[in-house]
Amino acid sequence: MHTLNLGLVGNCSISALIDPLGEVVWSCFPRFDGDPIFCSLLSHDGDAVASRQQGFYRIELVDCVRSEQHYLENTAVLVTRLFDTHGGAIEITDFCPRFLQFGRLFRPMMLVRMVKPLAGSPRIRIRIRPVWDYGATDSERTYGSHHIRYIGPNLVVRLTTNAPITAVAEELPFFLNDRIVLLLGPDESLQDDLRETANRFYHNTVEYWRDWVRHLAIPFEWQEAVIRAAIALKLNEFEDTGAIIAAMTTSIPEAPNTVRNWDYRYCWLRDAYFVLNTLNRLGQTTTLEHYLGYLLSVTANAHHHELQPVYGIDGRADLTERTFDTLSGYRGMGPVRVGNQAFVQRQNDVYGAAILAVAHAFFDKRLRRRGDVALFEQLEPLGERAVALYDQPDAGLWELRNHQRVHTFSAIMCWAACNRLAHIATHLGRTERAAYWHHHADTIKSVILRRGWNEPKQAFTAAFEGESLDASLLLIAELGFLPADDPRFVATVAAIERELRRGDFIFRYTEADDFGTPQTAFLVCTFWYINALTAMGRKEEARAHFERILALRNPLGLLSEDADTETGELWGNFVQTYSMAGIVQCAIRLSKHWDQAICESCP
Template structure:
């Protein structure tokens, strides 16, 4: 029950839109980057360690533990783990990152709270807090005070403050837990109150914040538990300071065992971010879109009419140079990559994703800041690029590293950019601009019908004049390119199901890529397939597959990027925003209406 390293993605995420941490079933913090999502993983045991067992983790171990229970406090980002030993002793550990309104602003420090209390018998615990710096290569210098420990190294200092015995914590001595103790791990600052009092207040305020936040969501009638957990998780993947949205909290969890498909997802892909914004908008959570608009407005202003990268750092960093670091990797399956070479790619769907991500704001009167004509003109520069690139080769949605084609899905998103700009222009009574953008959208539309449809295959294909299928073609109806009942879309859905479906899971594509043939199904593709089936009238089948996907979630309702269709095992970076988006979209598509209760 107490392996030295995690062996699966049975993890819970806690966070506050500044930092995030992953907690395993035995209440060990096995992943946390500081001072932000893409920072140094001071707790990195999820990817192994070059030091002793227990390095790169923050564990609170119950002696002779034999089982555990773990769950979120309902409708919150606060997780509770209960550990039980063979004699019936038990402890409860509550983990969260503080987040709540105070003094007219959101309080979201780069810190983690851990509260521990005995719940049965006379438990003995051992606390081991072993942060490591510089991706696990540097053991910090440690100093001590009467109720804190300071860890210094690699240009940053973090502090652990507690009302537990500092001597026991320092020496990792097992001790009898005869009352509640709290730990605050974060900036090198003195706490203003007793640790137990302050951490209890932080917990109460944080629980209240998340319950009020979820109460404002516009939920479907069915699948509410799954939708709430997905929505909270998506919110945790937003970097509130800049408005960026990360693709996942981790790096280098392989897409399949020993595949080498290990990537760093702690950055903002404009494609993924659009889908996150759209999913949260469907639940009437508008704040994320408002914050994200600040982020993409900055990108649009700094790129002008030039090439736009498919991803940027969470503080607008352009160069995300990909390197490897000396960690063993998840379950020993390296390499561990930092940075992502995809920032160098040409992926022309990005222009459509920018415009789509912003378009609702021009029509939604609830926003505190209503976009103006200047915002529209800034988007037009993105649209110019979309029109220029709609029939040019790129790396495509799946970021192929050694091959360029004119990908149908990229052209589809360029069409969407021009189509939405025409609608926004009409909103501002810019009739000449509306006509121009509609003409451009129509031209791209005709090109896709002529070059993206393969009569021999009987479906749209992944690249112009190509013959292979690709799950991204399922977005044709979602973005409004064709109505769902168009025979060409129906045929494409059917061909994709015949070719890419394995059981109740869908692969991205079947052709070999830079790393060979894909081994695991891509979760968002399965959700796209669910949506497409429902749109073309196969709703019962869609619901069956959707509920299979819900069953693939881990014990606290989270999904990673990929699933092994034979075993249901989760693979890929975690938690994956794309996958959590799919949970929301599927529920919104398949749920019965509230009117059925009246």
């Protein structure tokens, strides 16, 4: 049975998810939103792919009895060790090359797997069976002396290896006496020695990631958790365009048998803001610079400056949703969806998300391209949309599909859009524009305080003149709408504790939606709650809570979108940027300062 005990490798062009036995269970080619040529994660007994035994990439140790798995420290290189009943053992090293070459980043469409014997006389079997069209079509194959070409309708990938080609092609067991390399990538001949090439790719990739980590401004405490989260966030950037995807997968259900199965391999402007905010806190600014180009491109193409909540990683607007019955889904829990119909929704908070993401560019002196008057003028039409829409119904950030309300969070994000434009204008010396945007921010704020606050309930509610609560309102203080000691914010947190808390978890809401009553907790809401506790001065309580939530991570330090509140089992798409960003944000806020911690550690 599949679980989300998976490792992520990637290079900001492609990625792969690998299970504890070294099977590649999910990998899309030629990019994140492409065809999952390895898709056994969404295959189950009886579906088309499973019945044909296709859609996976396995390096099997004959008579394997146990496995170990870890990341090479401070890298995106995954190491899997398998042990057999006879004292034999092997080590699989997986990575996607990423390093500087000829003055630019080398990040090819390539997965490298290196296998070496560790003990005894291990026998292995290599089984590579890519599929196409979401499991509908098997690969055709052609062979060379040291390669196999896997041919699909629109793409050909080539395996170059020093393993016996006959053994790989016919999936025959063989003794592993020496290190072998399996390089799966573009249909191009490898001109240099395979082993030397793999060694160079490996050492350069390891050095790249360790150098990247060395430049992170990490907190003293929870360093390993923060570093792993930061690497995972970076891997969710499609660097060619600057887009940031929400997760690597599609259709991992939020909860068992709920059909809450969505495709997250696209760029939500809201999610991207949270990722950028997190990486900026760590001192990693290049992702913002890449994203700025992506955002300006999609806004330039927006009709009358109306932004969608989500776009393709190439900036395309049409993400029409389809289902594929060739894959039965995670543990057989379909449907498997491709595309995301949220692209047609009105989510008014998106204008705030776009402006908040770009606002850093006006104040961060580390950036190569800093914000100027021209950029400010490109943002102002988005502010005008925020002014026009802040009190209009929308689907909200939780993307309700069949009804709309005037969501308080959406209104607050529209206020944030105007507020940040006012600060940017002041910074640029545009006094009249600063006054203009301050006026709109003040107007919106007064409406929110009047219509979003429920006096009998003593809380801000999910919608204007509403009764129900929404965990997104835990962000009121972080967004600067009210200070953390404001009685209305403190009371809202207390109300959320009473109504949305289940054990250690905070639900995003508990009322029934288009698909029934939520069954699992959306993890980022609990991180927002921990941050709110910290801001209100309840730091020791927040620290204890944070430690308990950290324990939910899989053995490799990764989180999905949701968790079962009783068992802690992970559900939802994986690796989820919201959740990984939550780890970093909480650790930064809760950690002791370096000098304090070092002094306390001395006898």
